[in-house]
Amino acid sequence: MQSCSEWRRTMAPIEWRSSRIKRMLRLFKLFVVLTCTFMILLVVFYWDNLGTPTDRQQHRHHHHQQQTQRTPPTDPIPVDGTNQSKRAEGRYVPRREWKIHKQRRRLLQEMCAEDSMRFPGKNLSFDDIPNKALDHLIVDDRHGIIYCYVPKVACTNWKQLMIMLSESILEDGVPYTNPQAIPRNIVHNSSSHLTLDKFLNRYSNLSDNLIKVKLKKYTKFLFVRDPFVRLISAFRNKFLENNVNFYKRFGQLILQRYGNQPTPPALASDAFAAGIYPTFSQFVQYLVDPETEKEEPYEEHWRQAYRLCHPCQIQYDFVGHLETQDEDAEHLLRQLRVDNIVEFPATGSRLSLKHSLADWFSMVPLEARKQLYKLYEPDFRLFGYERPVSILEE
Numbered sequence: 001m002q003s004c005s006e007w008r009r010t011m012a013p014i015e016w017r018s019s020r021i022k023r024m025l026r027l028f029k030l031f032v033v034l035t036c037t038f039m040i041l042l043v044v045f046y047w048d049n050l051g052t053p054t055d056r057q058q059h060r061h062h063h064h065q066q067q068t069q070r071t072p073p074t075d076p077i078p079v080d081g082t083n084q085s086k087r088a089e090g091r092y093v094p095r096r097e098w099k100i101h102k103q104r105r106r107l108l109q110e111m112c113a114e115d116s117m118r119f120p121g122k123n124l125s126f127d128d129i130p131n132k133a134l135d136h137l138i139v140d141d142r143h144g145i146i147y148c149y150v151p152k153v154a155c156t157n158w159k160q161l162m163i164m165l166s167e168s169i170l171e172d173g174v175p176y177t178n179p180q181a182i183p184r185n186i187v188h189n190s191s192s193h194l195t196l197d198k199f200l201n202r203y204s205n206l207s208d209n210l211i212k213v214k215l216k217k218y219t220k221f222l223f224v225r226d227p228f229v230r231l232i233s234a235f236r237n238k239f240l241e242n243n244v245n246f247y248k249r250f251g252q253l254i255l256q257r258y259g260n261q262p263t264p265p266a267l268a269s270d271a272f273a274a275g276i277y278p279t280f281s282q283f284v285q286y287l288v289d290p291e292t293e294k295e296e297p298y299e300e301h302w303r304q305a306y307r308l309c310h311p312c313q314i315q316y317d318f319v320g321h322l323e324t325q326d327e328d329a330e331h332l333l334r335q336l337r338v339d340n341i342v343e344f345p346a347t348g349s350r351l352s353l354k355h356s357l358a359d360w361f362s363m364v365p366l367e368a369r370k371q372l373y374k375l376y377e378p379d380f381r382l383f384g385y386e387r388p389v390s391i392l393e394e
């Protein structure tokens with residue numbers, strides 16, 4: 001605008017004798033005025049367009065389909081996940097899984113509404129959840145997605161996917177196009193992800209409303225698995241696979257308190273060389289001991305999914321099960337409308353336990369099993385896992 005009027009001012013004093021030139025000048029002025037008008041309209045249209053996120057989403061996907069490397073700027077304008085999924089549902093032929101996912105969502109709502117179902121924090125409002133407890137919710141503003149990660153539930157794959165989609169990490173200035181190419185140390189470094197707690201900390205209380213809009217409009221998902229199988233998986237991974245860090249933080253303590261070893265090796269390498277590990281039964285004793293929680297909250301690998309993801313405060317649009325991950329992933333990527341740009345790696349056999357649940361629990365006293373079930377009961381019931389009767393009754 002300003003540049004246009006300045007231009008007119010500088011042109012005015014010049015004298016033009018030839019009428020032909022005057023005519024040309026008039027034409028040129030008209031041209032300038034039209035250009036200015038067009039630019040104003042363009043700006044107005046652009047802002048208007050910002051208000052209709054769905055169009056922008058489609059536009060964004062267009063970009064992806066054309067394999068454009070340059071990406072549109074990141075913006076926090078939310079996408080209407082609810083309506084989107086309804087539309088997606090119309091587009092695809094309904095399959096068996098649709099019903100299952102609706103049932104899982106409904107179960108979650110029913111369990112949260114049920115008075116007999118009690119667990120710590122259930123009655124809190126979202127505002128009362130401490131910022132720190134929102135550190136497992138990863139946000140992708142580009143596609144309007146929130147993912148709550150639960151360790152030991154294929155979270156590496158989903159975190160990689162979130163990095164790729166949100167383009168939060170660049171390699172040589174270019175976003176990753178293959179999620180599996182993102183190195184593990186980057187994937188599990190918390191500074192690679194924009195999580196809700198960071199957002200709240202950064203923008204303080206001004207961000208409350210924006211967070212609420214995101215929570216309402218974005219598509220929110222999580223993946224869970226059988227809670228006891230998850231515990232066994234965590235135990236094997238952190239205590240049987242020579243993890244120095246976990247030996248120092250937990251292994252020594254468990255051996256001292258529940259393993260009848262007042263002085264376990266100080267060095268993890270010595271312990272591993274001598275084959276000294278906590279047993280699964282000792283690990284369970286550690287978990288059910290009330291002292292454990294008094295000292296510090298459960299480590300995230302065994303912290304209950306309901307404590308990590310707040311399913312009664314956040315209305316998840318999608319609850320994935322690791323046990324049916326391949327179908328669930330396919331379904332979810334379609335619901336997120338990113339199935340055209342990314343595939344989820346097939347998982348297959350690594351889910352099955354080498355030994356049965358009964359074998360793992362054979363050395364755990366019945367009383368401890370029951371206490372353990374009480375601690376994890378909300379996860380069983382909220383997410384639709386059956387009470388493992390065979391190991392809880394004599």
Ligand SMILES: *[C@@H]1O[C@H](CO)[C@@H](O)[C@H](O)[C@H]1NC(C)=O
Nearest residue numbers: 080081082083084086216217
């Ligand atoms: C979905 O879109 C319709 C209009 O197409 C609108 O009336 C409705 O409020 C939307 N639903 C949600 C949950 O935003």
Ligand SMILES: *[C@@H]1O[C@H](CO)[C@@H](O)[C@H](O)[C@H]1NC(C)=O
Nearest residue numbers: 115116118119120121122123
């Ligand atoms: C939550 O509120 C319900 C009633 O609204 C009550 O019966 C229940 O005891 C409360 N639970 C907790 C853990 O405070």
Ligand SMILES: *[C@@H]1O[C@H](CO)[C@@H](O)[C@H](O)[C@H]1NC(C)=O
Nearest residue numbers: 185186188189190191192193
């Ligand atoms: C995580 O990433 C940040 C920034 O890239 C880096 O400064 C930090 O050292 C990394 N942390 C770990 C544990 O690798």
Ligand SMILES: *[C@@H]1O[C@H](CO)[C@@H](O)[C@H](O)[C@H]1NC(C)=O
Nearest residue numbers: 201203204205206207208209
């Ligand atoms: C945000 O918090 C600060 C103190 O931390 C307070 O002074 C300010 O009034 C708050 N602003 C709003 C909008 O609530």
